[in-house]
Amino acid sequence: MPPHVALEQDTVYALTAAPDFERSGICFAARRSGLYQSRDGGATWQYLFESLALPSGLPVTAVAFAADYPADQSIFAGVPGGLLRSTDGGTTWMLVELTDPAPVISCILLPPDDTGGVTFWLGSTTSGIFHVSRGGDEWRRWNYGLLDWHVLCMAAHWRPEQSQLYAGTETGLFVSDNLGWSWNALAIPSDAAPVSALATTAQALYAGSEQGEVYRSGDQGLTWNSLRPIGGGSVNALLVESHPAGRDTVLTLNVDGIHLAADKAEQWQHILAVEPSEAIPTSITAPLGLHPGAPLLVGFEEGEVRRLALPA
Amino acid sequence: MERVVFQPQVSRRLKRGIDVVVNALRPTIGPLARHVVVARQASAQPPDMLDDGAIIARRLIQLPNRDEDVGAMLVRHMIERLHTSVGDGTATAALLFQAVFDEGIRHIASGGSPMLLRRHLEAAIPILDEALCSLQEPVHGRTAIAKLAESICHDPALATGIAQALSVVGEHGRIDVRQGGCNDQVDFVEGLYWEGGTLGGSGLERSQAGRITLHDAAVLISDLELDEPRQLAEFIARVIQTGKQTLLLIASSLSERATGLLNMVNEKPGIRVIGAKSPFADIHQRAVALQDLALLTGGRVITGQSGQSLGNVTADDIGTAQTVWTDRLLTGLVGGGGNANRIGEQLSQLRAAFGTNPDEQSQRRLRSRISWIMGGLAILWVSGNTAPETERRKALAERTIEALRGALAEGAVIGGGVALLACRKKLMAKQDSHDDDARAAFRMVSQALTAPFEALVTNAGYEAGTALAAVEKSGYRRMFDVYTGTVSDAQVMDSARVLRTVVRQSISTAALALTIDTVVHRSAYDREVDLPQVRNNHAAPRRP
Numbered sequence: 001m002p003p004h005v006a007l008e009q010d011t012v013y014a015l016t017a018a019p020d021f022e023r024s025g026i027c028f029a030a031r032r033s034g035l036y037q038s039r040d041g042g043a044t045w046q047y048l049f050e051s052l053a054l055p056s057g058l059p060v061t062a063v064a065f066a067a068d069y070p071a072d073q074s075i076f077a078g079v080p081g082g083l084l085r086s087t088d089g090g091t092t093w094m095l096v097e098l099t100d101p102a103p104v105i106s107c108i109l110l111p112p113d114d115t116g117g118v119t120f121w122l123g124s125t126t127s128g129i130f131h132v133s134r135g136g137d138e139w140r141r142w143n144y145g146l147l148d149w150h151v152l153c154m155a156a157h158w159r160p161e162q163s164q165l166y167a168g169t170e171t172g173l174f175v176s177d178n179l180g181w182s183w184n185a186l187a188i189p190s191d192a193a194p195v196s197a198l199a200t201t202a203q204a205l206y207a208g209s210e211q212g213e214v215y216r217s218g219d220q221g222l223t224w225n226s227l228r229p230i231g232g233g234s235v236n237a238l239l240v241e242s243h244p245a246g247r248d249t250v251l252t253l254n255v256d257g258i259h260l261a262a263d264k265a266e267q268w269q270h271i272l273a274v275e276p277s278e279a280i281p282t283s284i285t286a287p288l289g290l291h292p293g294a295p296l297l298v299g300f301e302e303g304e305v306r307r308l309a310l311p312a
Numbered sequence: 313m314e315r316v317v318f319q320p321q322v323s324r325r326l327k328r329g330i331d332v333v334v335n336a337l338r339p340t341i342g343p344l345a346r347h348v349v350v351a352r353q354a355s356a357q358p359p360d361m362l363d364d365g366a367i368i369a370r371r372l373i374q375l376p377n378r379d380e381d382v383g384a385m386l387v388r389h390m391i392e393r394l395h396t397s398v399g400d401g402t403a404t405a406a407l408l409f410q411a412v413f414d415e416g417i418r419h420i421a422s423g424g425s426p427m428l429l430r431r432h433l434e435a436a437i438p439i440l441d442e443a444l445c446s447l448q449e450p451v452h453g454r455t456a457i458a459k460l461a462e463s464i465c466h467d468p469a470l471a472t473g474i475a476q477a478l479s480v481v482g483e484h485g486r487i488d489v490r491q492g493g494c495n496d497q498v499d500f501v502e503g504l505y506w507e508g509g510t511l512g513g514s515g516l517e518r519s520q521a522g523r524i525t526l527h528d529a530a531v532l533i534s535d536l537e538l539d540e541p542r543q544l545a546e547f548i549a550r551v552i553q554t555g556k557q558t559l560l561l562i563a564s565s566l567s568e569r570a571t572g573l574l575n576m577v578n579e580k581p582g583i584r585v586i587g588a589k590s591p592f593a594d595i596h597q598r599a600v601a602l603q604d605l606a607l608l609t610g611g612r613v614i615t616g617q618s619g620q621s622l623g624n625v626t627a628d629d630i631g632t633a634q635t636v637w638t639d640r641l642l643t644g645l646v647g648g649g650g651n652a653n654r655i656g657e658q659l660s661q662l663r664a665a666f667g668t669n670p671d672e673q674s675q676r677r678l679r680s681r682i683s684w685i686m687g688g689l690a691i692l693w694v695s696g697n698t699a700p701e702t703e704r705r706k707a708l709a710e711r712t713i714e715a716l717r718g719a720l721a722e723g724a725v726i727g728g729g730v731a732l733l734a735c736r737k738k739l740m741a742k743q744d745s746h747d748d749d750a751r752a753a754f755r756m757v758s759q760a761l762t763a764p765f766e767a768l769v770t771n772a773g774y775e776a777g778t779a780l781a782a783v784e785k786s787g788y789r790r791m792f793d794v795y796t797g798t799v800s801d802a803q804v805m806d807s808a809r810v811l812r813t814v815v816r817q818s819i820s821t822a823a824l825a826l827t828i829d830t831v832v833h834r835s836a837y838d839r840e841v842d843l844p845q846v847r848n849n850h851a852a853p854r855r856p
Binding site for chain 2 (some may be wrong): 011101118126127128141142143144146147149150162169170171172177178181182
């Protein structure tokens with residue numbers, strides 16, 4: 001850790017693992033003090049902004065890999081007022097400054113294929129959504145139909161014929177079927193907002209709210225079924241994995257810990273209980289999926305990253 | 313002195329007038345259409361080359377023979393109404409009208425009742441409407457929109473630009489078509505703006521284009537005449553106390569004293585206050601626009617008419633915006649701080665109102681309001697090799713966009729005249745087999761439905777009867793490709809709303825025209841001018 005970093009309240013805003021995590025153990029933690037990389041599956045961490053020679057910590061609120069990492073060594077990190085992009089796995093960085101006014105990046109949405117210079121999307125809590133070219137050379141803010149610019153999370157159904165992008169905001173959920181060029185509001189239950197977490201499988205869309213509710217839609221957001229987890233508190237993250245015969249495994253990261261449900265979410269397990277006096281879990285990643293015994297990395301408000309495993 | 317004309321001259325002369333107009337439009341139908349040249353009054357000017365049915369019809373101001381002119385004006389009026397309501401389909405409507413009218417007068421001449429005929433003809437309209445509804449398909453995505461646009465405007469580059477714009481802003485979004493640029497490019501402008509420039513603002517930094525931009529601004533939404541400097545100073549102090557350092561004052565006017573105060577305020581470090589003119593001169597429009605601004609910014613309208621003044625304004629009345637900008641002519645706003653749920657409700661209400669309001673001007677205003685709320689608009693830049701060509705393409709773009717809006721709302725059907733042909737079977741299946749007049753009427757309409765297809769094929773240089781037989785044998789999703797002269801899978805679509813309106817207006821107008829028995833002219837008798845009878849089957853050179 002760099003000397004200027006205070007270890008208390010170094011909130012872990014986001015965690016992400018490289019697509020080849022099982023072999024390389026590479027994962028990233030986006031913290032209030034900066035971006036950190038681990039090469040041993042989260043056991044130890046290295047500060048990645050040494051080359052920037054920053055006088056103080058630079059909060060990183062979102063992080064994403066290129067879809068074809070490690071062939072493409074691009075990493076994207078959302079920082080106040082812009083985006084840091086590395087093309088060499090985090091050794092050097094280039095700043096894409098987003099201005100007027102400087103946004104707070106809440107999420108980064110990359111398409112699974114690099115279609116050559118085409119866009120990816122940044123959600124921000126103040127300025128809606130930015131379209132950015134792969135190189136970061138061009139960007140524009142465009143929020144046509146996005147009535148709420150407080151974007152907390154994004155997800156997508158990627159399909160060759162027509163993809164759907166989803167944006168969860170403080171007041172509701174929006175969908176775009178033209179790659180973010182226009183948005184339409186989806187009707188969601190009133191306790192599904194603010195929409196703090198989104199996740200998709202091929203057949204379904206899941207939305208978690210700050211009110212602790214989780215909803216599932218099998219028709220791209222037209223209708224919703226409630227999946228009420230046992231625990232309470234805001235849904236800070238949502239992971240899902242689909243299995244044959246439409247049985248999805250759903251994992252929610254709530255204020256009071258981690259909840260897991262399988263087989264259409266009829267029964268929830270509280271696999272990590274967090275007492276009110278303990279630090280709040282703020283981020284999670286499941287690098288190898290959600291099958292029994294799979295590893296989890298959980299980030300906490302005070303800066304810790306714990307390695308856990310799903311129950312066998 | 314009145315001149316009264318009776319049958320059989322009425323039908324004969326009306327028909328001649330109708331034929332003049334319709335046959336002037338006939339060459340313009342289809343992808344391999346030809347132009348109609350209209351000579352200008354001043355011979356030194358080049359003639360107008362036109363391919364739009366409504367514009368051609370508009371240029372036919374008056375025929376020499378006044379009886380024939382009545383017929384011509386009937387068709388022209390129908391075309392004008394159609395052009396105003398849906399923006400396309402005028403030539404198709406003219407051909408349908410002519411075909412129904414021609415068969416109708418033959419039926420009447422052989423003893424049929426015009427009033428009964430009219431009733432039966434109008435009875436065919438809902439059947440055709442239902443048949444077209446069953447054929448319509450939704451239009452989604454840029455590719456589908458471009459295909460449909462090209463079938464309307466026959467200009468691939470323009471169709472691409474239009475599709476790019478419409479696929480983003482949608483059926484209710486605002487698209488400004490402007491002359492200039494190159495390659496029919498589309499620009500997207502974030503936020504909203506109105507005509508109403510800066511009030512005051514000297515001493516503030518302006519861009520090269522003369523624009524002042526403020527970020528994270530408080531916004532006063534009013535139609536007040538800001539005159540009293542002390543009241544204004546107190547108000548600005550209240551706003552600054554809320555933590556905002558930048559302020560936009562939307563007002564009717566700003567007096568010199570008030571302007572002087574703003575200049576002094578702007579000398580303070582960090583404080584930026586600018587005035588901008590309220591939108592619209594019309595009181596009603598302004599009130600509506602200010603309400604929309606209040607909704608979008610989360611503020612409240614302060615209006616002098618209800619006795620309010622700056623002294624009454626509290627912090628809760630002030631709206632906010634991420635960015636506001638103003639220049640000499642315009643003022644704009646991006647990222648208002650209004651409540652998203654309330655904005656969404658207003659949007660739904662406006663869309664519903666748009667769907668139920670047939671008035672074109674009201675629709676245009678509603679569209680502008682919707683685009684304000686949606687947060688942007690598209691600008692389509694149109695150019696040409698010459699100034700007249702640029703103007704022509706601009707008018708074509710506007711027409712095409714209007715026609716496409718209907719398609720986005722209500723879908724599209726297979727083009728090339730195929731959808732009308734497909735309606736024939738459904739029409740004849742519903743006819744009343746016991747009533748001779750009804751059967752005759754349905755037969756007339758069924759025959760008339762082939763007229764647009766035949767004209768399209770003939771214009772391309774092919775034999776209409778052969779092509780018709782080939783297409784009818786092939787089924788609904790097949791059409792006659794005028795480029796290859798063969799039947800192929802349908803590539804062209806038509807707006808369902810346009811076609812349904814065309815059918816409705818052409819048949820109902822023709823049915824009404826068939827009931828005309830006497831014509832009365834209200835001025836001095838004009839010498840009749842007999843034009844040679846115009847034939848209905850103008851043929852283009854046959855292809856080998």
